[in-house]
Amino acid sequence: MNPFVRIDGESGRITVTVPVPDTGQGVRTAVAMMVAEELKVPVESLAIEQAEGDPETYGSQISANSNTMQRLHEPIRTAAATVRHQLIKAAAQRWQVAEDECRAGRGFVQHGEDRLSYRELAGEAAQLTPSDVVLTPRDEWQVLGNPAIKRVDQAAIVTGKLAYAIDQPADLVAVVARPPWIGATPARFDATDVRDAEVVQLAGGFAVLAKDTYTALKGRENLATTWEGGAPDADSDEWLAELEAALPEGKTPPGDFVEKIYVTPMLAHAPMEPPTATASVTGDEVTLWVPTQAPDRVRKLLEEDFGTVRVVPTRAGGAFGRKFEVDFVLEAVQLARHTGRTVKVLWTRDDDMRHDSYRPLSVHRIRATVNDEGLPTWRDHAVSTWPLSAVLEVTSNPQIMKMMANKYPYDVDGELHFAILPPPIRTGFWRSVYAGQSVYVEEMFLSELDMAHNQVERRLRLLTDQRVRKTLEAAAEAHDGEPQAVACHQNYGSVVAVIAETTQDGRTKITAAVDVGPALHPSGVRQQVEGAIMDAVSTAQGARITVRQGKVVQKSFGDYPWARIGDTPEITVVVVASDAPVGGLGELAYPAAAAALGFLSQGKQNSDSR
Incomplete structure (x- = not known):
C-alpha cells in the first residue's frame, strides 16, 4: 500500500514497517499503535518489520534527540489512514454505494449486512490513487492513548526469545586488543602464544578472530602488543583544573550576589548490551547487522567504499547515544572484507567502559x-x-x-x-x-x-x-x-x-x-x-x-x-x-x-x- 503498511492478498496479514531503530524506547509498539488506530484493528493482529537503512524511502532514520514520535506520528498515521480510505473506496466501488456509508473495523469493511475483508479488498485498494484523508480525532481513539496497551514484544523480551545484535550468527568472532592508554596507536604484535586464532592489525588496535568467543578472548589474553604515542600521563584532575582556569x-x-562552582563528571553510556556488529562482504557488496541508532547514516558512510550496501538494524540492548557512533561498525566491515567471511565484532564490558x-x-x-x-x-x-x-x-x-x-x-x-x-x-x-x-x-x-x-x-x-x-x-x-x-x-x-x-x-x-x-x-x-x-x-x-x-x-x-x-x-x-x-x-x-x-x-x- 505504501512504505509503512502492507496487506497480504492471500493471508490478509497486515505488516507494519518501522522506519527507525528500536533501542529499547518502544518505538515498535508506538508505530504499531498508530497503524492499529487508523486501520481499526487490534495491535496484536499486526506483524512488525524493521526497515533497513534506506533514507530515500523513509527519510531520516536517526533515533536520537528525543524526536522520534514528533517525526513519525503524522506520516505513519496518515499512511495507515490512507490505506483505510482506499479499502473503503474499493469496497464502495464493488457495492456501488457511497463511501461515507461504509465503515472499516477489525479487518473488514462493512455496509449494512454486507462486509468484505481487508484481504479481499487489498488488491483493488492498492490500485487506487491515494487522496487526502482525515485522521481519527483524538476523542475517538481506542488504541492510541490507551494505557492498557503493552509492548508488542514484551513476552519475547522477558522470556529471552527476542534476538539482539549480540545473538547474530557469524562465521568468526572478533575481539580487539585496544590501546592501553589514551591515544596510543598500534605498532607491533607477537602472536606466538595465540592458538586457533588469526590476528589482524587495525588502525585502533589488534583484532583477534576465532571460531568462537572464548577462543577469541583467550587469544587476546595471550597476544603480546607494542604501542606508540598517545598520552600515557593523562589525568582527569589536570583536565578539571584546565577547565576551571x-x-x-x-x-x-x-549589587551583592551569591556565587557557586559546580562540576559535572564524565559519564560512560554503559548500555546493557555493549557495542557489537556483524558484517559480510562479497566483492563490492556489504551486508551489516548492527544495533545502530542511525542506519541511514551508516549506509551513506559505507556507500563511499561499496557499490551495494545493506544495513539491517537489529534490536539493541540500550543505546543512550553510544550506538550513534560507528567505531564498532567499521571494525566489523574491515574484518569481514579482510577474511571474506561473516565476522561478528564483540566489545566486552571493559572494552566499552574504557574506550567509550x-x-x-x-x-x-x-x-x-x-x-x-x-x-x-x-x-x-x-x-x-x-x-x-x-x-x-x-x-x-x-x-x-x-x-x-x-x-x-x-x-x-x-x-x-x-x-x-x-x-x-x-x-x-x-x-x-x-x-x-x-x-x-x-x-x-x-x-x-x-x-x-x-x-x-x-x-x-x-x-x-x-x-x-x-x-x-x-x-x-x-x-x-x-x-x-x-x-x-x-x-x-x-x-x-x-x-x-x-x-x-x-x-x-x-x-x-x-x-x-x-x-x-x-x-x-x-x-x-x-x-x-x-x-x-x-x-x-x-x-x-x-x-x-x-x-x-x-x-x-x-x-x-x-x-x-x-x-x-x-x-x-x-x-x-x-x-x-x-x-x-x-x-x-x-x-x-x-x-x-x-x-x-x-x-x-x-x-x-x-
Missing part, C-alpha cells in the same frame, strides 16, 4: 542576585567544557552550545556563557547532552539558595509559563509526602517536573509529572520517565569516569556504580492531559531527576559544590 568571565551581577565516547567533563559557575525572600532576581551562568567528537565543528561553537544547553524555564534575567576547550578524550552524545549538565546545575543552585522553604512554592513564584506551572502543580498534587527536592525541565516540546524526598524510614520517593502533548503510548511514556529516573539514581550515587596515568580507571559495573534493582526508589509517574503538539520524551526526564536526586542525596549539604 578557562571559565569565561561572564557578567558581574548588580564519554559525556564531557564540565565546570559551572553561577552568580545570582537574591532578594530578601531568597529568590534570584538576576543570574549569570558560565560553563567550560569540551565539544563532542562526533560533531566537533558544531559543538565547538559557543552559540550553538548555548542553544543546546539554555533551557532555563524561570522568569529570571540572565545569560549562559561557554568556553570550549579541545577534548583530550573521545566524547559523544549522552542522554540529554548538554542540557543534562546545565539544567542539573541551575536546579541545584536554585534549591540551595534557600533550603528552608517549600521548593514547589519557590518555583511557582518564578514560573510564568503556564504549561510548566501546570506540570509542577500536577506533580505536587500527586506526591504523597514532603517535597524536599524539586526540579523542572522544558525541552523537546515537552515538560517534566520531578519531586523527591527521603522518608523517615530511609526510602526514596519520586513523583514525576510529564506533559508530552497527547500521550500516544502512555505505558511507554511511564517507562521512559522511569528509565531516566534510574539513570539519575546512578549519577546521584556517584557514577563517574576518571582517568589516571593515561587510563580510564573504571572498567565494569563493579567500580562504575550504576543502579541495581535494590536501588530503585518508589516512583510515581503522572501523565498530564495536554492539548500541546506531540513532544519528545526519551531524554526529557534525566536532567530534572538528576537535580532532584542530587540535591536529595547530598543531604542538603553542598558536597557537589565548592
Whole structure:
C-alpha cells in the first residue's frame, strides 16, 4: 500500500514497517499503535518489520534527540489512514454505494449486512490513487492513548526469545586488543602464544578472530602488543583544573550576589548490551547487522567504499547515544572484507567502559542576585567544557552550545556563557547532552539558595509559563509526602517536573509529572520517565569516569556504580492531559531527576559544590 503498511492478498496479514531503530524506547509498539488506530484493528493482529537503512524511502532514520514520535506520528498515521480510505473506496466501488456509508473495523469493511475483508479488498485498494484523508480525532481513539496497551514484544523480551545484535550468527568472532592508554596507536604484535586464532592489525588496535568467543578472548589474553604515542600521563584532575582556569568571565551581577562552582563528571553510556556488529562482504557488496541508532547514516558512510550496501538494524540492548557512533561498525566491515567471511565484532564490558565516547567533563559557575525572600532576581551562568567528537565543528561553537544547553524555564534575567576547550578524550552524545549538565546545575543552585522553604512554592513564584506551572502543580498534587527536592525541565516540546524526598524510614520517593502533548503510548511514556529516573539514581550515587596515568580507571559495573534493582526508589509517574503538539520524551526526564536526586542525596549539604 505504501512504505509503512502492507496487506497480504492471500493471508490478509497486515505488516507494519518501522522506519527507525528500536533501542529499547518502544518505538515498535508506538508505530504499531498508530497503524492499529487508523486501520481499526487490534495491535496484536499486526506483524512488525524493521526497515533497513534506506533514507530515500523513509527519510531520516536517526533515533536520537528525543524526536522520534514528533517525526513519525503524522506520516505513519496518515499512511495507515490512507490505506483505510482506499479499502473503503474499493469496497464502495464493488457495492456501488457511497463511501461515507461504509465503515472499516477489525479487518473488514462493512455496509449494512454486507462486509468484505481487508484481504479481499487489498488488491483493488492498492490500485487506487491515494487522496487526502482525515485522521481519527483524538476523542475517538481506542488504541492510541490507551494505557492498557503493552509492548508488542514484551513476552519475547522477558522470556529471552527476542534476538539482539549480540545473538547474530557469524562465521568468526572478533575481539580487539585496544590501546592501553589514551591515544596510543598500534605498532607491533607477537602472536606466538595465540592458538586457533588469526590476528589482524587495525588502525585502533589488534583484532583477534576465532571460531568462537572464548577462543577469541583467550587469544587476546595471550597476544603480546607494542604501542606508540598517545598520552600515557593523562589525568582527569589536570583536565578539571584546565577547565576551571578557562571559565569565561561572564557578567558581574548588580549589587551583592551569591556565587557557586559546580562540576559535572564524565559519564560512560554503559548500555546493557555493549557495542557489537556483524558484517559480510562479497566483492563490492556489504551486508551489516548492527544495533545502530542511525542506519541511514551508516549506509551513506559505507556507500563511499561499496557499490551495494545493506544495513539491517537489529534490536539493541540500550543505546543512550553510544550506538550513534560507528567505531564498532567499521571494525566489523574491515574484518569481514579482510577474511571474506561473516565476522561478528564483540566489545566486552571493559572494552566499552574504557574506550567509550564519554559525556564531557564540565565546570559551572553561577552568580545570582537574591532578594530578601531568597529568590534570584538576576543570574549569570558560565560553563567550560569540551565539544563532542562526533560533531566537533558544531559543538565547538559557543552559540550553538548555548542553544543546546539554555533551557532555563524561570522568569529570571540572565545569560549562559561557554568556553570550549579541545577534548583530550573521545566524547559523544549522552542522554540529554548538554542540557543534562546545565539544567542539573541551575536546579541545584536554585534549591540551595534557600533550603528552608517549600521548593514547589519557590518555583511557582518564578514560573510564568503556564504549561510548566501546570506540570509542577500536577506533580505536587500527586506526591504523597514532603517535597524536599524539586526540579523542572522544558525541552523537546515537552515538560517534566520531578519531586523527591527521603522518608523517615530511609526510602526514596519520586513523583514525576510529564506533559508530552497527547500521550500516544502512555505505558511507554511511564517507562521512559522511569528509565531516566534510574539513570539519575546512578549519577546521584556517584557514577563517574576518571582517568589516571593515561587510563580510564573504571572498567565494569563493579567500580562504575550504576543502579541495581535494590536501588530503585518508589516512583510515581503522572501523565498530564495536554492539548500541546506531540513532544519528545526519551531524554526529557534525566536532567530534572538528576537535580532532584542530587540535591536529595547530598543531604542538603553542598558536597557537589565548592
